[in-house]
Amino acid sequence: MKKDIILCGVGGQGILSISTVIGEAATKEGLTLKQAEVHGMSQRGGDVQSNLRLSDGEIFSDLIPLGCADLIISMEPMEALRYLPYLSKDGVVITSSKPYVNIPNYPADEALEAALQALPKLVRADIETLAREAGNPKGANMVLLGMAAAHIGVVSTDDLRAALGRIFARKGEAIVEANRKCFDLGLGVK
């Protein structure tokens, strides 16, 4: 039993918090984990990704091989497409639907839409709007985690919800609740 997940987005969007929560839940369940992160220059508004590998056995490579990822979880729609060669043929893409445009040559709406439509399995939502609706504009990444929860499999939705509580606990109960609300909204996105 294994799950290979690519988390991606633009530097500063908070993908590492998502993998921290998944990692916490997995560790608690006794799973093995490896998580390769990006630090340094690429964090400055450039594309960023993290490879998260979960297994009930030994994990050798810190990096996910091509064609082996079960999930791509992306804070940005074009960034989700950057890692498609890593996604297995029946893999799932879970993404924010809202482009983050900080480059002059961002693809046209129609081209991006066509590429997303062509994916075998796609779950997407305007996570920023949902987070604002939950009264927690900073919680878009937790909405996305909620959307991914059912697809992560090796840890249950309840495990993730509990892990989220432990990760945010030191920031106070109000922050935990605000993030849970975002997570729950994400669960409702099909």
Place this chain on the structure above:
Amino acid sequence: MEKKLLLGDEALALGALHAGLSGVYAYPGTPSTEITEFIQAHPLAQERGVHSRWCTNEKTAMEAALGMSYAGKRALVCMKHVGMNVCADAFVNSAVTGVNGGIVVVAADDPSMHSSQNEQDSRFYAKFAMVPVFEPATQQEVYDMMADAFAFSEKVGLPVVMRMVTRLAHSRAAVAVADKAAEPNALHPSEDRGWVLLPAIARRQYVKLIDKQKTLVEASEQSVYNRLVEPKVGAGAGSEDKPLQIVACGIAWNYVMEALQRGGVSARVLKVSQYPLPAAQLKALDEQGGEVLVVEDGQPVVEELLHAELSDKCTVIGRLTGALPRTGELTPDNVAAALGIAMPEGLPASDVLAARPPQLCPGCGHRDVYTALNKVMEEYPQGRVFGDIGCYTLGALPPFKTLASCVDMGASITMAKGAADAGVFPAVAIIGDSTFTHSGMTGLLDAANENTPITVVISDNLTKAMTGGQDSAGTSKFEAICIALGVPAEHVHVVVPLPANMEEITRIIREEINYKGVSVIIPRRECMQTLRRHLAKKK
């Protein structure tokens, strides 16, 4: 034993603390920065008073560590690979003096140049200096090796190089850690004359270093980190009389095992994580003969060595023969391909992608500096702006495209000087505050001594921004430093880089370009990232 989820860098830091570390000496650089930061924040380091303040550069770091070792205590030196160039003088000679307290020199290599200017492999430096190298494969090994590396350093009286690579430094896994830390060494300054490298003494010391080499090879042969793994019987193709032989160095072990677990290929694998190479195990490879695939991250160091170490019964293949790519980091994919193992196919690459390079933050002061420089330099199409290492190197990319060069720490000032000597006008240098104190001051002294007509912009954001906002060694001292080095006080200016001050800034740049001597302009405004953190703290 407790299990902790740690980055490779954090496992290294904790391993060093648990080994009774007395001081870490370092200059930040990706992917090594988190080691020192972890020690700075750790309660045990605070309780024990472990030295952990950042150094001005890697050379001062290496020398201070040597001083701590002379005094009998254990010291850690951390840097990114190119830092080895900066500290090379002290590093190479530390093998000749030898050590008293243990020294571990961490060189964090960056194959694929994620955040670097080259792919140099620190194992070459260790071989050059004739000191042992530990090259871990996993986060657990990183932690476990630290106690062994310090003990080994004291046993053989040599610094030990700990070679990290980006993927291990910045990857997290569960690590079983000891419940308590070893006590630091007591103070016992050396009485040995071997520390005075006068030629007559140095010659004796050098012979001692040569004599130690046999011990180092024997230690590698017995090391728990080096092992020869025989293939599983009947594991498929290649399992006849002569299975494929593989030498897997450091992190390469992970990729080789990842590929082999898919089945279909049987191989005899020599895991190498301690150098010099273990001669006995190499002999075992040689006895079988046939193809030997060398899988190593970085440059083909071991592959080159094996051409000499193995007889003509073996054919050595690797990065030099095209079995693996000549450049770039190892991946599970290129290693599987080298083993002839088919991997599943993913979805086709998308054709609607645009590159998203990193960029200066919105509101960053460097932006205003480049806007001003570009405005003035437009009037001088023959002029050049020489760049340096830091966030502001992004000024080479659109929309600014200001920089003519970026080579190494401090080269902006000295290259501007050389270009001015050759007749380039105007010759302008732009350098960050921390890079200036790291390696820019000596170049400025050269220029001041000759009164070379260059204008040096020290873009001061009050921090080491690129690596995450560490303290900068020269903060609040720059005007005094420049004047002391011989730049006339009336040609040292401080400005605040903001759009509202554009007229003043461009006027000063124009005037100083036309001054026939060395001038310094210091645009000073706090980094947006550290400012945000400072404001959040105040709330």
